[in-house]
Amino acid sequence: MIAFIIRRLLQSVLVMLAVALVAFGLFRFIGDPINNMVGQEATMIEREQLREQLGLNDPIFIQYFRFVGNAARGEFGISYRMARPVADIIAERLPATLELAIISGTAALVFGIGLGVYTALRRDGWLSHFIMSSSLIGVSLPTFLIGILLIYLFSVYLQILPAFGRGEVVQLGWWSTGLLTSSGLKSLIMPAITLGLYQLTLIMRLVRAEMLEVLRTDYIKFARARGLSNRAIHFSHALKNTLLPVITIAGLQIGSIVAFAIITETVFQWPGVGLLFITAIQFVDIPIMSAYLVLISLIFVVINLVVDLLYFAVDPRLRVKRSGKGH
Amino acid sequence: MTNDTQTPLLSVRNLRIEFPTRRGVLVAIDDVSFDISKGEVLGVVGESGAGKSLTGAAIIGLLEPPGRIADGQILLQGEPIHNLPHAQMRKIRGRKIAMIFQDPLTSLNPLFTVGQQIIETILTHKDISEKQARQRAIDLLTEVGIPGPEQRVDHYPHQFSGGMRQRVVIALALCADPELIIADEPTTALDVSVQAQIIALLKKLCKEHQTAVMLVTHDMGVIAEVADRVAVMYAGRLAEIGPVKELVQNPQHPYTKGLMGSIPVLGADIKRLVQIDGSMPRLTSIPKGCAFNPRCKQVFDRCREERPNLIATGKTHAACWLYDNQDKNQDNQGNDQDSQDKREQTA
Numbered sequence: 001m002i003a004f005i006i007r008r009l010l011q012s013v014l015v016m017l018a019v020a021l022v023a024f025g026l027f028r029f030i031g032d033p034i035n036n037m038v039g040q041e042a043t044m045i046e047r048e049q050l051r052e053q054l055g056l057n058d059p060i061f062i063q064y065f066r067f068v069g070n071a072a073r074g075e076f077g078i079s080y081r082m083a084r085p086v087a088d089i090i091a092e093r094l095p096a097t098l099e100l101a102i103i104s105g106t107a108a109l110v111f112g113i114g115l116g117v118y119t120a121l122r123r124d125g126w127l128s129h130f131i132m133s134s135s136l137i138g139v140s141l142p143t144f145l146i147g148i149l150l151i152y153l154f155s156v157y158l159q160i161l162p163a164f165g166r167g168e169v170v171q172l173g174w175w176s177t178g179l180l181t182s183s184g185l186k187s188l189i190m191p192a193i194t195l196g197l198y199q200l201t202l203i204m205r206l207v208r209a210e211m212l213e214v215l216r217t218d219y220i221k222f223a224r225a226r227g228l229s230n231r232a233i234h235f236s237h238a239l240k241n242t243l244l245p246v247i248t249i250a251g252l253q254i255g256s257i258v259a260f261a262i263i264t265e266t267v268f269q270w271p272g273v274g275l276l277f278i279t280a281i282q283f284v285d286i287p288i289m290s291a292y293l294v295l296i297s298l299i300f301v302v303i304n305l306v307v308d309l310l311y312f313a314v315d316p317r318l319r320v321k322r323s324g325k326g327h
Numbered sequence: 328m329t330n331d332t333q334t335p336l337l338s339v340r341n342l343r344i345e346f347p348t349r350r351g352v353l354v355a356i357d358d359v360s361f362d363i364s365k366g367e368v369l370g371v372v373g374e375s376g377a378g379k380s381l382t383g384a385a386i387i388g389l390l391e392p393p394g395r396i397a398d399g400q401i402l403l404q405g406e407p408i409h410n411l412p413h414a415q416m417r418k419i420r421g422r423k424i425a426m427i428f429q430d431p432l433t434s435l436n437p438l439f440t441v442g443q444q445i446i447e448t449i450l451t452h453k454d455i456s457e458k459q460a461r462q463r464a465i466d467l468l469t470e471v472g473i474p475g476p477e478q479r480v481d482h483y484p485h486q487f488s489g490g491m492r493q494r495v496v497i498a499l500a501l502c503a504d505p506e507l508i509i510a511d512e513p514t515t516a517l518d519v520s521v522q523a524q525i526i527a528l529l530k531k532l533c534k535e536h537q538t539a540v541m542l543v544t545h546d547m548g549v550i551a552e553v554a555d556r557v558a559v560m561y562a563g564r565l566a567e568i569g570p571v572k573e574l575v576q577n578p579q580h581p582y583t584k585g586l587m588g589s590i591p592v593l594g595a596d597i598k599r600l601v602q603i604d605g606s607m608p609r610l611t612s613i614p615k616g617c618a619f620n621p622r623c624k625q626v627f628d629r630c631r632e633e634r635p636n637l638i639a640t641g642k643t644h645a646a647c648w649l650y651d652n653q654d655k656n657q658d659n660q661g662n663d664q665d666s667q668d669k670r671e672q673t674a
Contacts, residue, residue, distance in 0.1 A: 218433035224389055225428075226448045226499060227421030230413075240438050316483040317437060 001312065001319065008308055012301045017068065019297040023290035024067045076291035081280075086287045090273060090295065095175045096166055097265070097272030101258045103188060104196030108257070109250060112200045113243070116207025120215065121234060132208075138201030143260075147194040147267035154190060162187050164269035187268075195264040199253045206249055210242045217241075244315060251307035255300045334405040335362035336539050337386065337424075337507055343398035344378075344385055344563075346610075353610045355381055355394065356563045360637075363507065368533065368540045370554030370571065372547060372586070374607050378563040379543040383509040385409070386541070387424050388416040404506075422452045425500035429512040431492035435484035441468075441495045442480035445502060452503035467498040472528060490521035497529060507539045514549060522546075526553055547590050551575055559583050562607055562618035569643025580645035581623045617648070625649060 034047050034056070042050075051057055055066060070076065076086035115135075119128040155163035167183035169176040178184025214220060215238055223233045262274035269275065273292060280288035312318050344356035356378045363369045371379045384390050386401055388408070401409040408419060420426075428434045436444060445464040446457065453460070461480070468476035471494040484492055493513065500508050510529065514522040530553045533540050542554060550557055551571060558568040559580065567580040578584045588601025605622040608614060614621055620630040629648045637644040638651055 218428055218430060219436040221389065222426070222428055222434045222496070222499070223436070225387055225420055225426035226451070226502070227417050227419070228447065228451055229417065232447065232451075237436050237439075241436070244438075315438065316440075317485045 004312070005309070008305055012305055015301055016294075016297060019294060020068050020071055021064065023071075023293045024064050026286050026290045026293070071291075071294055076294070077287040079280075079285055079288050081283045081285045081288075086291045089276065089288065090291060091174060092176075093271060093273045093276050095177060096270060097258065097261055097274060099178060100188065100191055100195060100264070100270060100272060101254075101261060104192040105199070105254045105257045107192060108196040108199035108203055108253070112203030112250075113207050113246070115200075116204040117211055117234070117239060117242075119204070120208045120211035123212070131204075135201040135204055138197045139205070143194060143198065143263045144267050146197055147190070147264060150190045150194060151267070161190055166271055191264050191268045191270050194267065195257055195261055199257060202253060203246065203250055207242060207246055210245055211238060214238045214241045240314070244311075247307055247310050247314070251303050251310075252300075255303045258299050259296045333364075334402075336365045336367075336404060337363040337541075338402040338405075339382070339386065339399070340402065341399035342382065342385065342396065342401065344381055344390065344394055345397040346394050348393075350611075352397075354397075354563060354613070355610055356385070358399070358636075359560075359563075359565050360399075361558050361565065361568055363539050363541060365506070366533070366537045366539055367556065368530070368542055368554045370550035370557040371541060371543045371560060372545055372550055372557060373560035373566075374545065376607060376610075377560040379545075379560055380511050381563075382560075383426065383511050383541060383543050386507075387420055387426050387509055389420075389426075421448060421505065422503045423505055424507045424509065425503075425505040427493075427496055427500050427508060427510040427513045430516040431489055431496050432516065434496050435492060437484055440481050440483050441487070442482075445480075445495075445499055448499055448502040463502075464498075467501060468495070470501070470532065471495070471498045472524075473498075489517055490525060493517060493521075493525050494528065497525075497532065501532065501536065501538075504536060505538060507541065508533065509541045509543070511543045512545070513542075514546070515544070522549070529553070547575070547586065559586065562613055563610065564618055565637060565646060566619065567643055567645040567647075568637065573642035577641070577643075579640040579643055579650065580619075580647045581625050581649075582619050583645070617646070 034051055034054075055063060058066075074087045076090075078084065079086050079089055082089060115131055119131055122128045151163045154161040162183070165187060166178045167185070167187035168181040169178045169184060170180045178188060220233060220238055223237050228237075260274075261270075261272060262278055264270065265272045265274035266278055273295070276288060277292045279285075280292070339362070340360050342356055342359045343354065346353040346355055359378070359382060361369065371382065373379050381390070381394070384394075385396055388411070390396065396409050399409070400407055403419065403423060408416065411419070435441065439447075442461065442464050445467060446460045449455070449460040449463055450457065455463070465476045465480050468480060473479050473491060473494055479487075484495070487495060497513075508529075513529065514525050517525060526549055529540065529542075532538070540553075542550070544550060554571045556569065557571050557574045559566045559574070559582065561582050567574065567578065567583045574583065575587060578587050582603070585601055585603035589603070591600060603622055608618060608621070614631070615634075616632050617623070617626075617630040617635050620626045623630065627648070633648070635646045635648045635651070637646050640647075640650040
């Protein structure tokens, strides 16, 4: 078990190093960073001085290790456009994105699993058919379109929810939260639905398919033959086995909720890191772009690690057999 | 049965199971009747698809839709159970009738320890404390011959070998002291060396607990070893039923003869084993008359027209027109006769 965790941690570090390499490469591929920093009238000597000062004349790998070292401490340099440390800018924006992602991710999981189980157990009910057909909307409509439709319906037509922004926020230390004010909560509803709908329908369809599969297995038949109650069979025996493969997909989906909040944040002008990233692209603000890249990869790596550990907790077959022989 | 003071434990009467499909109704089990007395082991043999497992599933009320009991009755201690609502049938499952499935590797839930699964089953049927249930679980594991039950009770199924898992499955079936165990090919998925152990165990336990067994298998060796009586099924119908000794040594129905002839006998000087030509008809194209008639070597006109019922032929009952010459009126009383025979034997 511990060996496994160490191995996985090492793998994670390798992945992060590779990502850091790409993020580091951004600076070089998008042109000479000096050009972005100095004015047009700077002389060659001034440029050379700055180059030396920033360590850009050092061998590539030394520069890379310096980048990694800084990144590990959360330092990604200074935003070209806003002339402030990137770390500060991201720290300001991160709570908005995380709140949105956590709320919509939780909703997607809870409703996805709930509806998935329901539609699997009442396979032929009209409500199940209705849920299954409407879930096609969630899978097939693009996120921005759902957002725009919601804005049209609730903000323009019914005028009950704000069309953009985060509403009022309360500052809790460095964390700014919109969950404590009514305007903040109202503002959260539509972005959360927009962001989580795809994940919800995906998880629901996955849970349903897995559950139907599990209900056909011999051990469920045997559980019935033993006279166990339907509740015990469905929610203890079947659900636990259903969730095993769902954990992987759900984990990745939760990761992508954070990563791809970009579109939702753009549609709703949500002041999170996704919106920050889009603006950074428009202005070729490379330090922010590379920091975002590293941050998102970190979130994915952490989620994958958690998924692997969850597998251990849920599936006894993966645990090391301490008792020795199987006979 | 009418003049019997004792009703049989299980009585299947004219059972008919249908599968409605888009292209019409398939009759998977047609007019099958048999009894099982208390403590008796009834072997049910036949080829794959003959309806052996389906009959077992129907008895325990686990027919998978769209399969349904279209006609006939299943009586447990004289009470009909084929039309019970789910909630009531659930109380019979495990408590009165238990089932053992073919593949022990897939019969146990991989995410729960065997102890959890046994205790859960005990607590479903018996009103005892969890601690007592755990003790009983350990006792059961001891009884089915699992070494070190105190530790093994907390192990997961994947930590057991195939044979050991089937022992666990048997322990699970015995949890609530059922009257009848339906064992659906309990040894087919096991190593040959382990098969004998499991069969011996099943035989021993059922004798001790006075549990009746409906042993579904296509292994005649297993049948000869443990069964008291044998029912031979073919294309969803009973071909022959009778005491194991008579049926093995002196089969009457041409199909049973073929089955017995196809078993190699050590030391016997036979050049070739008997082979039944052709294969069992699909459910969609069961021939008119006797279902076996296209493959039968002794077929005559009547077989192609009329369907035979069970006819007494000495010690066994066979569904074959060859034996109709003695008494034309004697039909379909085979089972009652049979169980009587059996009781006379044991008496």
